[in-house]
Amino acid sequence: MSDTAMLAKSATAHGAGRASAALQQIIRVERVTKHYGDVAVLKGVDLTVNAGQFTAIMGKSGSGKSTLLGIIAGLEKPDEGQVVVMGQNLAGMSDNEMATLRRRSIGIVFQGFSLIPSLTALDNVLLPTFFAAETSAEQRRQRAADLLQQVGLAARLNYHPATLSGGEQQRVAIARALMNNPSILLADEPTGNLDQETGASVLALLLNLSRTHGTGLLMVTHDPDVAAKAGNVVEMKDGRINDGHA
Amino acid sequence: MLRYAGSELIFRSGRSLVTMVSIALAVLAAMVLTSLASSYARALRVPIETVGADVIVQQQGDIPPKLEGLVFPHPNALIPADIVGQIKTIPGVIALTRGVYMWDLEPDRYESVLGIDDSEVGLPGLGERLTDGKPITAASHSILIDSDYATKNHVKVGDSIKVGVDAFPVAGIVDAARGGKLVRADVYMPLSVAQALATAAPQVRAPYPFGADDANLVLVKVNREQLQDVVEKVTALVGKKGVVSSELSMRQALSGVLFLSQSMGLIIAAIIGLFAAAFVWRATATSVAERRREMAILQAIGWSRRHIGEQVVIENLALAVIGTAAGIAVALVVVLALGHVSVTFDLPWDLSSTPHFIPQAAINRTQTITAPLSISWATAGIAGAGSLAISLLAVLAVLALPRPQPWSLLRAE
Numbered sequence: 005m006s007d008t009a010m011l012a013k014s015a016t017a018h019g020a021g022r023a024s025a026a027l028q029q030i031i032r033v034e035r036v037t038k039h040y041g042d043v044a045v046l047k048g049v050d051l052t053v054n055a056g057q058f059t060a061i062m063g064k065s066g067s068g069k070s071t072l073l074g075i076i077a078g079l080e081k082p083d084e085g086q087v088v089v090m091g092q093n094l095a096g097m098s099d100n101e102m103a104t105l106r107r108r109s110i111g112i113v114f115q116g117f118s119l120i121p122s123l124t125a126l127d128n129v130l131l132p133t134f135f136a137a138e139t140s141a142e143q144r145r146q147r148a149a150d151l152l153q154q155v156g157l158a159a160r161l162n163y164h165p166a167t168l169s170g171g172e173q174q175r176v177a178i179a180r181a182l183m184n185n186p187s188i189l190l191a192d193e194p195t196g197n198l199d200q201e202t203g204a205s206v207l208a209l210l211l212n213l214s215r216t217h218g219t220g221l222l223m224v225t226h227d228p229d230v231a232a233k234a235g236n237v238v239e240m241k242d243g244r245i246n247d248g249h250a
Numbered sequence: 251m252l253r254y255a256g257s258e259l260i261f262r263s264g265r266s267l268v269t270m271v272s273i274a275l276a277v278l279a280a281m282v283l284t285s286l287a288s289s290y291a292r293a294l295r296v297p298i299e300t301v302g303a304d305v306i307v308q309q310q311g312d313i314p315p316k317l318e319g320l321v322f323p324h325p326n327a328l329i330p331a332d333i334v335g336q337i338k339t340i341p342g343v344i345a346l347t348r349g350v351y352m353w354d355l356e357p358d359r360y361e362s363v364l365g366i367d368d369s370e371v372g373l374p375g376l377g378e379r380l381t382d383g384k385p386i387t388a389a390s391h392s393i394l395i396d397s398d399y400a401t402k403n404h405v406k407v408g409d410s411i412k413v414g415v416d417a418f419p420v421a422g423i424v425d426a427a428r429g430g431k432l433v434r435a436d437v438y439m440p441l442s443v444a445q446a447l448a449t450a451a452p453q454v455r456a457p458y459p460f461g462a463d464d465a466n467l468v469l470v471k472v473n474r475e476q477l478q479d480v481v482e483k484v485t486a487l488v489g490k491k492g493v494v495s496s497e498l499s500m501r502q503a504l505s506g507v508l509f510l511s512q513s514m515g516l517i518i519a520a521i522i523g524l525f526a527a528a529f530v531w532r533a534t535a536t537s538v539a540e541r542r543r544e545m546a547i548l549q550a551i552g553w554s555r556r557h558i559g560e561q562v563v564i565e566n567l568a569l570a571v572i573g574t575a576a577g578i579a580v581a582l583v584v585v586l587a588l589g590h591v592s593v594t595f596d597l598p599w600d601l602s603s604t605p606h607f608i609p610q611a612a613i614n615r616t617q618t619i620t621a622p623l624s625i626s627w628a629t630a631g632i633a634g635a636g637s638l639a640i641s642l643l644a645v646l647a648v649l650a651l652p653r654p655q656p657w658s659l660l661r662a663e
Contacts, residue, residue, distance in 0.1 A: 073656030079550055081655070100554045107552025114660050118547045122261030123254065132551040134251060192661060228438065 028054040030109075030188050031076055036085035038071055038243075045071045045216075047243040049083070053236075055187065058211065058221040060234035067240040069224045073192050076222070077112055078102045088125055089189060094115060107132055111181030111219070113210070115193040117173035119165040119180075126161040129180045136184070151179035155209060169203035179208055182217055189214055191223040195230065207233070255565045262537065269299035269533045269559025269566075273641075277633040280519035282584050286591060286628045287515030292620035293593045294496040297601075301433050301467035302371035303347065304477060306486055306601060307337065308493040312457040317355050317605075320363070320414045320451035325600035326351045326466040328458040333487060334468055341481045342476030347371040350444040351435065352454070353605055354413055360605065361399070361489040363413055364435035364467075365444020365612055371469050376424050376438055383407035383422025388440045392421035399436040413437055414447045433467065433601065441465075493600050503598065523633075525588035527640045534566060535651075548657035563645050570641035574634040581630075585623045592594040594618040 031053035038046040045068045053059050061069045074080035076087055076163045078094050087094045090109045094102065106112075119128045129148040136144065152161055154177035157168075165173050174194060181189055194210060195203030207230060214221040223230070239246040259266045298306060311327020322328070338346050349372070350365040366372040368388040376394055377385030386392055393413070395405055402424045410417045418439065426434050431487075445462050449453045472480045477496060485494045538545075545558050554560075596616050 044377075054292040060343040062632065071657075074661055077550065079546070079655065079657035079660065100556065103549070103552050103554035103557070110552075112550045114547075114550075116660070118543075118550075120254075120547065127253070127257070131254075131548070134254070134553075135557065184552070198340075220633070231564065241510055 017093070021084050029092055030055045031087040031222065032071070033076065034086050034088075036072070036082045036083050036087060038068070038075065038077060038080070043245050046075075046082070049240075049245055051238060051245065053188070053220060056218055056220050058214065058223070058234045059236040059238065060231040061222065061224045061238050061240060062226060062228070062231050063240035063246075064226065068243040069240045071119055072225050072240070073190055077110060077190050078106060101125050101159060107135070107184060109187045111184065111189045112172070113177050113181050113188035113189065113191040113194045113195040117165065117170065117177055117197070119173055119176055123126070124162045124164055125168065125176045128165070128176055129183055130140050131180065132183050148179070148183060151182055152176070154213060155179045169202075170198055171206055173196055174198060175209065176212065178206070182213060182219065185217065186219055188220040188222060191221065191225070193224055195225075195227070251561055254561065255568055258565055259568060262506075265533050265537055265642065266569055269530055269569045272526040272533075273570055273573025273637045274377065274521045274577035274580065277574050277630070277637060278581050279522040280633040281581035281625060281629050283515035283519050284626050285581070285585050285623050288626065289591045290593065291501070293591060293619045294500040295598060296619045297500065297617060298496060301469060302375050302471070304472045304474065304496060305434065305470040305481060305484060306493075307468040307470060307488060307601065308495070308600060309466065309488055310491040310493060310600075311504050314453035314456050316453055319356070319453050320352045320354050320447055321453045322448070322466055323351065323353055323603040323605075324459065325603055327491070328460055329465050329468060329488070331461065331463040331465070334465055336487055337384055337468060337470060337484055340480055340487075342473045342480045343470055344473060345369060345371070345471040347469040348441055348465040349433070349469065350441060350448050350465055351433070351467045351603075352444065352448060353603075354437075355410075355605065359403075361411075361413065361433040362604065363437045363439065363444065363447075364433065365439050365441045365447075367441040371471065373438075379426065380422045380426040381425050382418065386421050386438075386440060388442065389564035390440055391418065393418040394422045394424050394438040395420055396426040396434070396436050396438075398426075399422050406411075411437065412441070414451060416447070418443075424514045433469070435624060437523075443485075455559050464638070472628040476495075495598065495601055500595075503592075512582065515568070517523065519633075523636060523640075526637070527644075530566075530637075530640050531644045531647070534562075535648045538562065538645075538648045542654070542657045546659040549656045550660060559645070559649050562649065563642065566641040566645045567638060570637045572636045572645070579629050582625060585587065585625055588623050590620050590622045592618055592620045 027078060029052055031051070033049055033051040036049045037044065037047055049072060051072070061072065063069045071080060072102065074088065075082050078097070089105060093106060097105070123131070126148055128146055129151055133139070133144045149161060152158060155178055157172060157175055160168060160172060168176065191210065197206050198206060210221070223234070225231055254634065298304060308325050309327040309329050309331065310325055311322060315323060333588045334346070334348060337343065347369040348367050352363045354361045354363055368374065373388065377468060381397055386394055393411065395411065399407065405411060405420060407420055407422060411420060424438065445464070448460050449462050454460050470480070470484070478498060481494055481496050481498055485492060486495065500620050548558050549555070
C-alpha cells in the first residue's frame with residue numbers, strides 16, 4: 005500500500021454536517037497559525053478529530069506536526085486561530101483550567117520517555133492523580149498497578165526509570181497517560197527513540213490499550229507503517245494540511 | 251506531594267546536602283556566636299554587679315600636699331552633692347548609693363576606708379557579708395572591718411581601730427571578697443561618719459572644698475535597657491575628669507573579647523547568613539534550571555504552574571526545616587560541650603585603689619569570671635524564621651524568572 009493510499013479523508017474542512025459531527029468531535033482546530041521568529045510553522049491549519057478514533061499526523065521534519073500537537077495539548081500558544089478540546093476553547097483559559105482539562109481529558113506520550121527520574125514506575129503513573137480528590141489513594145494505587153500490569157511491568161512497580169530499558173520506560177509513560185482514563189491520547193513520535201522491534205511492540209500496546217479503554221488517539225509520526233494502522237491520516241507539509249490527500 | 255518531595259530530595263542528595271549544610275552553618279553560627287556574646291557580656295557585668303550597682307561614678311583629682319592622715323585617692327576626688335542630685339534625676343536611674351573612699355596613711359600603718367550610706371547596696375549589703383559580730387547602721391559610730399585585714403592585723407570584734415584621729419569600735423567582720431574586688435576597703439563605716447572625718451581632714455580639705463554632704467564615689471543602679479543612655483548622661487555631667495565605669499567601659503577595656511560583643515556576634519552571624527542565602531539561592535536556581543523539562547512534563551500531565559510552584563516550595567522548606575533543626579542540634583551540642591566562658595582580666599586600679607607607694611597595700615586585681623553558656627531560643631526562632639524566609643524567597647524569585655513554553659522542552663522535532 006502506498007503512502008498516498010494510506011492517507012484517509014478524515015480530518016480537515018469538515019464543513020458539511022458539522023452540527024451532527026459536533027457531538028463526536030473531541031478536537032477542533034480552526035485556522036491556526038504559528039510563527040517562530042520570522043518562520044511560519046503553521047499557516048492556517050484546520051483539523052477535526054472525532055472520539056474513539058486513531059488519527060495519525062504525518063509529515064517530514066519541520067512540517068509543523070509536533071507544533072500542532074503541542075498547541076492542541078495547550079502547551080504551546082497559537083498566534084491566531086482557535087482550538088477547541090472537549091468542547092472547551094483553549095483561548096482565554098487560565099493555567100489552572102488548562103491543567104484541569106489536561107488532567108481529566110488528555111493523556112500525552114512523548115518521544116523522549118519523560119518520566120520523573122526520582123520516582124518509581126508506580127509513582128510516575130500516579131503523578132497525574134496527585135490532585136484527584138474523587139478517588140481514594142488506595143484506589144489510585146490499585147489502578148496504577150493494574151495499568152502497569154497491562155503494559156507488562158507488574159514486576160517493575162518499584163523500579164526507578166534509570167533501571168528500566170527504553171521500551172519499559174515508554175510503557176510506563178503509556179500507563180501514566182492512561183491513568184486518568186482520558187478521552188484522547190496525544191502521542192508525539194512515541195516510538196521514535198526505540199529500536200524497530202521494541203517500537204513495534206510499544207505501538208501495538210498503545211493501539212491495543214487505546215482501543216480497550218475506548219480512548220481516541222492522535223499520533224504524530226513520520227513512519228508510514230505506523231500511519232497504516234490509523235483510521236484517519238492527515239499529512240502536513242510546510243505548515244499546512246495537505247488537502248490533496250484530505 | 252510530600253512523597254514526591256522526599257524522593258526528589260534524596261535523588262538530588264548532593265544539592266540537598268549543600269543547601270541543608272549552608273542553612274545549618276548559618277543557624278549554628280548565629281546561635282553559638284550570640285550565645286558566646288551574651289555570656290561574655292554577662293561575664294563583663296559581673297565585677298560591677300557584685301558591687302550591687304550597674305554604674306560606678308568617680309572623679310579624678312589632685313594629689314594632696316602631704317601624704318599623711320586621711321587623704322582622697324587620685325581617682326576619688328570630690329563629687330559635690332548637687333552633681334549627685336542631678337545624677338539621681340537622670341531617666342533610667344533606679345537607685346543611687348553615695349560613698350566616701352579614703353586612705354588613712356599613718357607612719358606605722360595604712361587602711362583604706364569606705365564610708366557608705368544605708369541604701370540597699372550600702373550598709374545592708376555589707377551586713378549580708380558579715381562573718382562575725384553585728385551589722386552597723388547609718389546612726390552607728392562603730393565600724394566593720396574586712397576579714398583579710400582582721401586576720402593580718404589580729405583584730406577582732408570588740409577591739410578599737412583608729413581612723414584619722416578618732417578610734418572606732420569594731421562591730422563586725424565582713425568577707426568583702428564575696429563582693430568581688432571592686433570598691434573594696436579595709437574599714438567600712440556609715441557615710442555621715444566618713445563625711446565628718448573627711449571634712450576635718452587637712453589633706454582632704456587642702457585640694458577640695460569638701461562639704462559635709464558631699465561624696466567621692468557614687469554607685470548607680472539603672473534600668474539595664476537604658477544603661478548606655480545613663481552612662482552618656484553621667485559622663486556629660488561629671489566632665490572630662492569623670493570616671494564612669496560600667497560593663498560598657500569593661501568591654502572597651504577588654505579589647506581581647508571585644509570582637510565577641512553582642513553586636514559583633516550578630517554582624518558575623520549576619521554575614522554568614524548572607525553567604526548561606528547566596529548558596530540557597532544558587533542551589534535553588536540550579537535545581538529549577540535542571541528540572542525545567544521535568545516541570546514541563548508535570549504541566550503536560552495536568553499539574554498547574556501553582557501545583558509545581560508548591561512542590562518546589564515544599565522541597566525548599568523541607569531543606570530549610572531540616573537544615574535549621576540540624577543547626578540547632580549542633581549548636582546545642584557545641585554549647586553543652588563548651589559549657590561556659592571564662593574571662594580573666596586585671597580590674598582597673600581606679601575602682602579599688604591602693605597606695606602604690608606602699609608595697610604591702612597592693613592587692614591582687616586579677617579576676618577570673620566564669621559565665622555559663624546558654625542557648626538563646628529567641629535567636630533559634632529568628633534563625634529558623636530567617637532560613638524559612640530565605641528558602642521561600644529563593645523559590646519565588648527563581649520561579650518568577652522567564653520560562654520557556656513547556657512544549658519547546660518536550661517536542662519530538
